[in-house]
Amino acid sequence: MDEKAADTKGIAPLKPELDRIAAVQDKTALMDEIAHLHLIGPNALFNFYSASDLHNADQVIAYLDQGGLSLPDRDYYIKEDADKAAMRQHLVDYATQLFTLAGQTPQQAAHSAQTVLVVETMLAVYSMDRTKRRDPKNRDHKMSRDEAVALGPNFYLNRYFTAIGAPNFTQLNVTNPDFFKEVSGVLEAEPLDALKTYVSWHALSAAAPWLSQPFVDAQFKFQQNLTGQKEIRARWKRCVSLTDNELGEALGQRYVDVTFGPDGKQRMLKMVDALEKSLAEDVHDLSWMSDETKKQAKVKLDAIRNKIGYPDVYRDYSSVVIKSDDLLGNVARANEFESKRDIAKIDRPLDRKEWGMTPPTVNAYYSGSFNEIVFPAGILQPPFFDKTMDDAVNFGGIGLVIGHELTHGFDDQGRKFDPQGNLHDWWTEKDGKEFEKRVSCVADEYSSFVAVDDLKLNGRLTLGENTADNGGARIALAALERLIAEDKTGKEGQKIDGFTPEQRFFLAFARVWCEKRRPELARTSVLTDPHSPGKYRVDGVVQNMPEFQKAWGCKAGQPMVADNACHVW
Numbered sequence: 001m002d003e004k005a006a007d008t009k010g011i012a013p014l015k016p017e018l019d020r021i022a023a024v025q026d027k028t029a030l031m032d033e034i035a036h037l038h039l040i041g042p043n044a045l046f047n048f049y050s051a052s053d054l055h056n057a058d059q060v061i062a063y064l065d066q067g068g069l070s071l072p073d074r075d076y077y078i079k080e081d082a083d084k085a086a087m088r089q090h091l092v093d094y095a096t097q098l099f100t101l102a103g104q105t106p107q108q109a110a111h112s113a114q115t116v117l118v119v120e121t122m123l124a125v126y127s128m129d130r131t132k133r134r135d136p137k138n139r140d141h142k143m144s145r146d147e148a149v150a151l152g153p154n155f156y157l158n159r160y161f162t163a164i165g166a167p168n169f170t171q172l173n174v175t176n177p178d179f180f181k182e183v184s185g186v187l188e189a190e191p192l193d194a195l196k197t198y199v200s201w202h203a204l205s206a207a208a209p210w211l212s213q214p215f216v217d218a219q220f221k222f223q224q225n226l227t228g229q230k231e232i233r234a235r236w237k238r239c240v241s242l243t244d245n246e247l248g249e250a251l252g253q254r255y256v257d258v259t260f261g262p263d264g265k266q267r268m269l270k271m272v273d274a275l276e277k278s279l280a281e282d283v284h285d286l287s288w289m290s291d292e293t294k295k296q297a298k299v300k301l302d303a304i305r306n307k308i309g310y311p312d313v314y315r316d317y318s319s320v321v322i323k324s325d326d327l328l329g330n331v332a333r334a335n336e337f338e339s340k341r342d343i344a345k346i347d348r349p350l351d352r353k354e355w356g357m358t359p360p361t362v363n364a365y366y367s368g369s370f371n372e373i374v375f376p377a378g379i380l381q382p383p384f385f386d387k388t389m390d391d392a393v394n395f396g397g398i399g400l401v402i403g404h405e406l407t408h409g410f411d412d413q414g415r416k417f418d419p420q421g422n423l424h425d426w427w428t429e430k431d432g433k434e435f436e437k438r439v440s441c442v443a444d445e446y447s448s449f450v451a452v453d454d455l456k457l458n459g460r461l462t463l464g465e466n467t468a469d470n471g472g473a474r475i476a477l478a479a480l481e482r483l484i485a486e487d488k489t490g491k492e493g494q495k496i497d498g499f500t501p502e503q504r505f506f507l508a509f510a511r512v513w514c515e516k517r518r519p520e521l522a523r524t525s526v527l528t529d530p531h532s533p534g535k536y537r538v539d540g541v542v543q544n545m546p547e548f549q550k551a552w553g554c555k556a557g558q559p560m561v562a563d564n565a566c567h568v569w
């Protein structure tokens with residue numbers, strides 16, 4: 001929070017990193033600096049991390065992945081339309097500004113910025129597009145360490161693995177072999193100075209939000225092109241987000257103490273049970289699926305575990321040194337702690353106790369390799385979950401989110417993983433085709449929705465989320481109907497404030513996705529966000545639901561009644 005100290009220091013906190021890069025004498029030594037940056041945060045050139053083996057989820061292995069871009073998607077570099085060209089210019093302007101602030105002459109800085117664009121454009125060309133990456137089979141390329149090293153000789157990967165402190169592994173997954181093969185040629189062709197400029201850029205842009213005001217302003221101005229945000233958030237809010245990112249399981253303990261009680265967890269567990277039962281019934285009754293695949297689906301559903309609130313075991317940050325007068329150093333040390341923790345998992349059994357989100361996060365997730373659904377304490381508050389409200393409202397809020405996450409286990413990605421979390425096809429060929437036919441209906445439906453101006457959603461990029469939204473709504477409502485039917489007192493079925501339980505369910509559903517976004521963000525999201533905008537997360541679903549039309553008395557031809565309603569789950 002010491003803004004004054006940050007302003008006084010200027011570029012000084014980053015100077016040692018820039019000096020190290022400037023001192024590099026050859027391309028092999030440059031890999032040491034890239035490894036060092038990967039440890040402390042900036043992700044220049046590519047990504048290296050650990051994750052479950054796609055074919056043996058219980059085992060964690062090393063992953064090499066594409067990366068190294070500053071704009072949020074490869075399309076910004078390679079598409080010719082005016083919008084993308086403008087964004088490339090914004091990047092060049094931003095880089096020119098940061099290089100100038102870092103001490104280059106305006107002329108040098110402009111040249112450096114062009115170099116960044118040239119290098120990143122080549123990385124973008126060889127990157128796999130986001131929609132293709134959705135299919136885990138496209139990211140499944142396990143090979144020996146020697147094969148990976150030979151694939152991209154100019155990455156000097158053995159030197160990199162040593163520099164980053166990786167254990168001595170023999171096998172790894174290279175998610176996009178073409179990237180390493182082709183970019184290796186780029187590394188050979190580009191002069192050392194150009195590569196050093198590119199690497200310095202990543203150090204600079206990652207540090208900018210935590211340096212003096214001119215850096216912070218430049219970074220925010222660049223982000224505005226992507227978000228349309230009018231004002232930078234208050235510094236205390238930026239600091240809270242940073243702390244959540246860097247030390248989330250420490251911050252989360254305080255958060256949980258204040259906000260989360262055992263009664264909330266009990267009610268959640270009951271709802272998860274109800275939703276799992278609904279999905280099981282839905283699968284059982286499906287007309288398009290064979291008994292053989294249904295049996296497998298049931299096994300997978302029964303194997304889904306859940307995590308609610310916060311982890312049983314918190315991450316121990318006691319080795320992270322935090323100094324009150326060293327903001328950038330704190331960021332670097334916290335990142336280094338996390339990078340080392342991640343790399344140390346290579347060639348170890350999967351720790352199923354781990355969480356992928358921090359306790360205060362207002363979100364939830366399904367993990368294919370863990371085969372589990374996870375709900376941090378942050379989402380267990382209004383409007384998603386309210387202890388004081390009736391069941392219909394909570395089924396329309398968090399109940400629908402539970403259904404959504406369960407459905408992810410059976411969406412275009414999730415269905416490819418078996419109950420143990422392995423990439424393994426458990427579908428009959430005919431059922432697989434029937435599934436594809438049904439999700440194509442959803443993809444086409446959402447591809448017709450307009451995000452902003454004449455820009456439409458990408459129905460294939462958002463397919464998993466849209467399938468989950470539709471399935472989640474259906475099984476959450478089914479769970480509520482069962483609750484009403486089983487309630488001997490008749491209380492669950494009563495109107496409140498003049499609304500039936502079904503109407504309250506849909507009102508709660510619409511309210512959780514109530515939002516307003518600026519056109520710039522709407523554009524960026526179409527390219528990068530697998531979720532549809534809030535408007536279509538609601539309208540896209542209810543127009544497929546006869547239950548909605550019944551609840552509100554809608555008739556054919558009215559806006560929320562689709563001519564060709566889609567139905568997967």
Ligand SMILES: [Zn+2]
Nearest residue numbers: 404408465468
């Ligand atoms: Zn989702």
